[in-house]
Amino acid sequence: MANDEPVLEVSDLVTRFNTHDGTVHAVNGVSFTLNAGEFLGVVGESGSGKSVTMMSLLKLIPMPPGEIVNGSAMFGGQDLLAMSDHELRKVRGAEIGFIFQDPMTSLNPVLTVGRQITESVRLHTGVTAKGADARAVELLDLVGIPDAKQRLKAYPHELSGGMRQRVMIAVALACSPKVIIADEPTTALDVTIQAQIIELIKDLREQLNTAVIWITHDLGVVAGLADRVLVMYAGQIVEEARVNELYGDPQHPYAQGLLRSIPRLDQKGHELASIKGQPPSLTSAPVSCSFEPRCPYAFERCGIELPKLFDISRGHRAACFWDMKEGRPADDR
């Protein structure tokens, strides 16, 4: 499905929030590539910068207090971060679609479902009202909403949480975007409804060749979906790998700790290996490894130098000075 032709190339993104209580360094030099048709999982805890990174790309963060200090995001030969608001508006929703966590707050409560889908279709493709309605029915069908034609007239509050999220997906797909960014799209849903949505996304991926960035805190959700996964911590990517490699052979102590700290449904547990301490506050830009205070492998170098993403093997990178395979500080990093 995925080939190695990049549709989105982000390099050295830095985003800060200048608040009354000081500067929050939310994203600290993030670089990654998204290939056409690829499913990229972005995993991290709250405050790891996973959402802010993706929101920054389309300037969807409030500015001020937010500020994109540095970086570029090449999409279709153009730098998203250098675009004017007017140019960006043509990209948002048309070429890059968004699915947000909570469909109740991201759908407009006073507009019908049909109107919210056709709005984007008409704005970006300039079809007639009739054509847009037909497209909306087609989309609602596609996302598995029964009785689509009737549902066009429904308001968001008349739908259940799962149905609303399906509508969100329909809105995101409306203009056949090249990239869909989904920010915790199943977190607000119950587990049986989450399973329905995941099944739908799997189906859609096979039908449409859209690249997906799926942001989540749940390592379970992306395991069955993603081709590749980025693990974020304290506003940085700490590990990047193909999904099987990340889960089977994590190279960053944080990724490893996270995988060991979650129980599994299919296994009776040993004691959970918790990660000591808590995530840093991000009030200053990192000068050394952000995970060092919590890391069981930390040694002297970790407290004085900031590790960059080192290549471990092809397509597998980790921001760590420790050689997990050898069990000692790496000499080639």
Place this chain on the structure above:
Amino acid sequence: MTVDVGVGVGVGVDSAPGEDATAVDTPERKVLLSVRDLKKHFPIMKGVFRRQVGAVRALDGVSFDIYRGETLGLVGESGSGKSTTGRVILQLEKATAGTVTFDGNELTSMSGEQVRKLRPRMQMVFQDPHASLNPRMTVASILGEPLKEHKVARGAERQQRVESLLAQVGLDPSHANRYPHEFSGGQRQRIGVARAIALSPEFIVADEPIAALDVSIQAQVVNLLQSIQDELELTYLFISHDLSMVRHIADRVAVMYLGTLVEMAPVDELYSSPEHPYTQALHSAVPVPDPIVEASRERVILRGDIPSPANPPPGCVFNTRCPWAQDDVCTQVAPEWREIAPDHWVACHLVKERAVTIK
């Protein structure tokens, strides 16, 4: 002795509701808490005169027992009534019908003052450590309050007890004079645990104690709950929507759906051979953090959503989503809560009985 119970629809172990033999004391295990046919209906009021026009059946006839020293996991989706169960057990909500008996004391027929006297023995850990700690009180006064209220310790002794509680939950005793906002979410939940164990209780209801915490912090709190359970010989009702975590912590698990219990069994049995179609679907819906396992999993995808508890479907509450529901029975008759194998309880017409051991 072992008896064969008739196999067929609607035939269960002979028992009147309210005195069914969910549990029997044996030398190895003693019932600490028993719940019989417990109901909690919240009235729906409408109009100028606020007349009652209906009721949300949050809890609609639930029976189970909790044995001393065990952890009973209570799982279900939002709206299934699991939190209401916990709150009604601790008498934070008054039951509409049914009984809760704690160590021989029938709480549901007691006065507030009588329940208050038992309060030190049964406590609660809440979900949201931000909302459940008073922001204007220092940690010392939060932890000291139950000691004062129940006249357990005073003066220097109380101070000492507070410090030892903090140490017990892994916090620095010298932080006793700080306020809740000075702590992180995980630390605040530790304070919530410290408050719950301040009066040396026997029984704790933990209502989604880790749901508001980050993944890397969840394991810390769960490990803490397990270690203080061993230390203080606590009995837990662990309420959660996280089936993986419940498998990790519970001895027995009960599954709720729309205000009723659909299945209850020892943890390994419930996870290796779930009998109720809802339990099976719930299992297959939980993602496993392993791409190789995920690639080969077969999924039961339920259609539709959980119905409104204000208007539950007739017959089996699960019939609207059940892949095997049969028109003649499932939509007509509510299934009986019956023991299909020792300690394994199911409410489903379609599950066949195995040999039941009656102790």
